[in-house]
Amino acid sequence: MISKNQIAFKNLFRKKARTLLTLVGIMLSSWVLVSLLGFNRGYENALNHDIENMGYQLMVMAKGCPYEAATMMLQGGTGLRYIEQSMADSIMKEPEVAKVTPILMQAFFDPNKGTSGGIAGYFGVDPATFPAMKPFFRFRQGGWFRDPSAAEAVMGYEAAELEQREVGDMILVPEKNVQLKVVGIMERTGSQDDGTIFVPLKTLQKISGIDKITTIGIKVNKDADTAELENKLYKLQDVQVVSFSQVKQTIMKLISTARVMVLSIAVIAIIIAMVGVINTILMSVLERMQEIGILKTMGAMPWDIFRLVWTETLILCACGGIAGIGLAVTFARATDVLVRRILPYAPSGGLVAIDARLALLTLAIIVTVGLLSGLYPAWKAGRVRPLESIRREG
């Protein structure tokens, strides 16, 4: 005997084009919704991952330095501002501070990159304190420097790949023509460290003829009051403090505007899709008045008819929802690429994180809203008077 579900399927296949168009509408709204929810989660995860991978929560640098650091990457190390290395020791004395590490950023112009030259950036780090800030670093080959003033370098994976370097190979610091031996190549971290060349701080200071530093990385004690520490650091002369929690908040604020806009589009898409559902099911009910009347004369109760019509809605919404989620999952990477092109800043790692829970949540939303949309047509079908309907259509 044919079941109610099969009858519902059969009814939907009667008007294939109409059903397909409704399905496409539901599918698109489900795609937009799950991608948006996935983006919400993915972006924050990726941002947190990037911030955690920094190894420190606060950075202290000379006033104006962040802007100069950016121009350094574009134009070379001219005009960089420096701070005394002794400042790291005084910051370390603060009770909120767990660890500090001094860093010197330098960039040298390499005329033999491309047609008009390029910049080669180096990070001078203290072998005694920097590795402890990045315990998650894993080496593909070799390890950290053996001596705080050794003529050695550790390369991020992508830097090593671009330069085709292996442990034991030499690299040449452009402009200065200083040779450094590669002693370590890292595994990928998915962060900006992948493209970095690390050199012992003293070595880079010697190469560039500077005895100062550009940055101090600060790791705060677990339960310490970071805001209190920030206030203390702001009192230091000619420095500025960059807090990654502030950076995160600022970025998230910027992103939230875009999120609200996309969410509005998703809501509109869902409303349009649901109007489509009401239209499809209602048309289907109106076209089958005679049939429904006959079913009733054969003993079908209003609740049976209601369930039959509601099942059609359920099938439409479930299929459209699943297909939309499938598309969102399939094209998550493409969405990722698209979002990266649009956003002014995108952290490394996947920006659209769709998992089973999120997929089920989206499906639940689509099905619930769909079933609500199907209430009226189902109620109308349940209320059909058998004789009237048979007479009207006959």
Added chain:
Amino acid sequence: MENSIRMNIQRMTNLIFQSLLLFLSTAMPAFAAVGCDLNDPDRDVARLFPDSSGYRTFYASIDKRGGEPLLRKVEKRLGDKFHGIYETIDVPYTVYEVYSGKKKVGYIHGVNQKGQFGGIQVFVALDLEGQIKSFYIQKMTSQWANKLRDPKFGRQFMGLTLKDIEKYDPVTGKGPGRVADLKNPAPEAETDFRAALRALKKNLVLMDEFVFSAKGGNP
């Protein structure tokens, strides 16, 4: 009718399942080897082919074009093993097909090569017969890089074909004929000079495998 409904359900389930499989295969971390692209393709293509009006790119890798047997063949033709952690079977090579109007006029192809102090990127512009129109070292880290990147050095390679460099041995750095006449403008940078020649031979062998020996000349 019942069968048709079942078939439709089956089809839909298959479609969803296939989509999920596709997702799983595309969502795997793609940490493939790095290829060699022009820094500024629009500008570089116009510079290497002044009469060109546009270009199209396609990607080829030994892995996808023939796997291990092709790798062995390429190594044999090159006269050297692929070595290092970056010269691998899955390196994606970018081939630029250059057009003048609708007519294809040549190719540009680059390869990465390990140099003494860093990666060297050697590009060649080839006509449709595989003859070098232009030789260009996009990137090289060396005290003497300016000499090897000098257009005067590059001009020595104009008109060469794979046939001219086929017998060059990248291990000993020796070869007969026109290769023997190639002058190293920086004797101090012999390692990088040899690396550039190895890269050139690898470049031409790969172009022959990916393009010129491909069925009907269509890559």
